[in-house]
Amino acid sequence: MSVEIRQVTTKSDLKKFVTFNLELYKGNPYHVPGLIDDEIMTLSEDKNPAFEFCESVYFLAYKDDKIVGRIAGIINHKANDIWNQKHARFGFLDFINDNEVVNKLFAAVENWAKEKGMDMLHGPMGFSDMDHEGLLIEGFDQVGTMATIYNYAYYPRQLERLGFVKDQDWKEYKIYVPEEIPEKHLRISKIVREKYGLKTLKFKSREEIMKYRHQIFDTINKAYAHLYGYSELSEAQIEYYSKIYLPMLRLEFVTAIVKEQDDEVVGIAITLPNLSRALQKAKGSLWPFGFIHLLRGLRCKSKIIDLYLVGVLPEYQNKGINALLFDDLIPIFKKNGIVYAESNPELETNMAVQLQWNYFERKHHKTRRAYIKRID
Template sequence: MELILVDNAQKAAEFLAVHIRLNKDVPGWIRPLDKDIEAVFDPEKNKAFRHGECARWIMKDKQGNLTGRVAAFVNKKYTNKGDKVKVGGMGFFDCIDQQEAANLLFDTAKKWLQERGMEAMDGPINFGERNNWWGLLTEGYHEPLYGMNFNPPYYVRLFETYGFRLFFNQICYDMHIYGELADKFYTRHAAVSQDPDYSARHIRKNQLEKFAQDFSIIYNKAWAQHAGGKEMSKGQALSLFNQMKPLMDEKVAWFAYYKDEPIAMWLNLPDLNQYIKHMNGKMNLWGKLIFLWMKLTKQCHKIVGIIFGIVPEFQGKGVDAYIILEGAKVIQRKSMPYNQYEMQWIGDFNPRMLNVATSLGAEPSRILTTYRCMFDPNVPVERHPILK
């Protein structure tokens, strides 16, 4: 096997081609958009380059056939609660079903990271935000959500045989849109609704700046502590909203307020992969026409839970039931095209959010796993600590 550093456009194209070659016949696989993968490795588009660097390789056999790929990255902003060592990342892994070949890919990433002072590597993860390309699919080998990793089952063996160990599981839940919620939701919703200072409203595309401000306030209070202390500015939130705007359905993204101050958010989007699976990886003119036609004819029947958060001072007061039922009044209307709801992954270290999912009556739909490999084999992997 030969490993080749990706350092020009032709090799970058082969980096994309490896994934297609090794996954095209795997049931459930949806080809990602080329531009989404390319953006990860473009310093002009990926802000992670401001705080780190990455390298990637392709692997070929003696006949010149593509047999694997891997990327490695160092990001000074990448931290997890409880980390005691310097941790790098590896991802975008693909490999034929051969341990020796996989070991070569892993060793290459490890060596590159060690040269930069890292003592462990997590993978497969993204060089950037955690909502995309994060974790190895270990259960639930059906159509992935947009931006979600997908791989054949044998990848689990390749990782674990090399020495990767469970750092945390990422659990997705799904449910039918028209399913009945537990009685306690209605009881708590009724109690909160009696106070006229509470209100809920869905997002409006013509007021994105206002909702971006609300998003950043809630995120920084409820979530920044779980993202290595990384806060989000109003400008960053507005940029995120503008990216989502073409796909956004106003009626499935909700905010709750107390005396007009933002206290909770429940943001959902139509599953973009329901469109992408018809595009063969290309968001060209034909791909855009497919997207517009499917959107106009309401061909997407699945929405995805992107983020759910309540500011600490309003947690445990029934606000979760309030915002969910206020949103459900609209989302469950027969005029809406959706019949299935799946939540983006929840870390197994987050019991509060796991409880929200199960109390909704949702069932686990798939599990992805973030693995960690310690470079010193005498140092055990410690699981991600449970959030209090």
């Protein structure tokens, strides 16, 4: 039978859209599933505040009455205004290795985007930088992370067959925790702390970190403003992500650098114990036992830490703030038995981020790509 494309219009359809990913990668040792309820919330107009400036459409591909692919079309109008472009995004992309399936999924999104007046299609991307982005093109034998997409090796080949080309690449590293803080870091930290009147802030409670949420995300907004496809998180998004993520943090793994005179946050590092194995055991659901796996993952010792969000105000970048952040975190990592950190995606053009790891042993083990194509 030929492939049929159906638009997602009901809650039942949306659940099928989300759970197809779990079925496609069932038994794959490298894929890290997200949580079904979280993904449904992200895709729901009445839940996700990104819909204040985004619109979307979701399609499922059926063959022999069985789901064989999915794709989302997204337009982030705020990002388009900032970057002076008419781009639609594709995301939440999964499919079997079948040319007809891929052709029809992308045709559906391209037609939708064209009707909306868009002239380019790029991705995979989500509604904001807090969503997964970038197709894996190297590192298919590496376990994914909570913050990234895992996909089969045939995905990039299929996109390139359709005429998609590279727009941006991200690199990911294993960064090994040193036995001691690098000497140069210690010297830089002392100079920077005294020169700019800075201090290290550790949070003692979740209530305290919630009080700093606006400062934290304001720093992230300003630090990431120039990066590929970024659009500033709104107040509603800040509240949304604060309620989801900040309560789950292990506070010892969060470090802020603030001005001594007024406690203004100039740098932030939010790191998490790697939850890949816990999410694999949860199999997309918190209930009945998934939450136990996640709690264990957060509370127990892990050999891996994820660098989830690291940002420094633009006026303080390239001035040694990262040395202050990791001078605090390295001893904490060592105390907890951390062997290496997963950098998560770093734009290959973001040299400031790339250079900060020069004093550490590191291994480039994954690359992911944003593709782009003109809409005919």
